Amino acid sequence: METWLSPAVQLVKSVLMETVTRMRLVGGNLALDFVNTRVGPPGAAPDDDVLTGYPELIAWGGYAGDLTDIEATALRRRARDDxxxxxxxxxxxxxxxxxxxxxxxxxxxxxxxxxxxxxRLRDGEADALAHARLDQDGGFAWSWRDDHSLARPLRPVVHAAIGLLTTATMARIKRCEACSFVFYDESKNRSRRWCSMEDCGTAEKMRRYVAARRNRAAT
Structure with missing residues (x-):
């Protein structure tokens, strides 16, 4: 059933989504995408943060697939009350x-x-699982659909981080050579260097192309 939203709430939701959707989901894992909500140039302090308050946290959760629309609406209401x-x-x-x-x-x-x-991450996982349920849909998976607390957006993120640390190949966790994004390299030969070929990869290749042309022109 579709939840009715007033025009004012729809406007706020639209603005928040416009803010969070400028961040690319290229980490390959919910926890890595969460880290990437705060970014900056390589070797420097972060200078851009899309999470400036609880409303943005909810909006990002919806954008990243962490929250359903119904869950996000309920959390906004709860946040207004508390x-x-x-x-x-x-x-x-x-x-x-x-x-x-x-x-x-x-x-x-x-x-x-x-x-x-x-x-601290271990303690966060203990808290997350204490509020989770084990659902069966073919296989089994943890679910937070019965968790209506304000901590709900964070719990799947923590669980995703633990899952990555305990099951993944650590050498495949990388940082983009052109920005501060972290990502999980799933390429066959572990050769991925950029968070996204469409963005940082293309920009870096263009930079090298221009530099090469400049060098040829100088000789």
């Missing part, structure tokens, strides 16, 4: 993103992640 709780949930999400950023940037660089960040 602004302090929404602020606390958003702050926790930001701190978790910091931990995920530390963990996956370290792995992409061939370093061991901070044990404290790993411990």
């Amino acid at each position: 602004a302090a709780g929404a602020d606390a949930a958003f702050l926790r999400a930001v701190h978790t993103r910091d931990d995920l950023d530390e963990i996956f940037q370290a792995l992409a660089a061939g370093r061991s992640p901070d044990p404290t960040a790993l411990a």
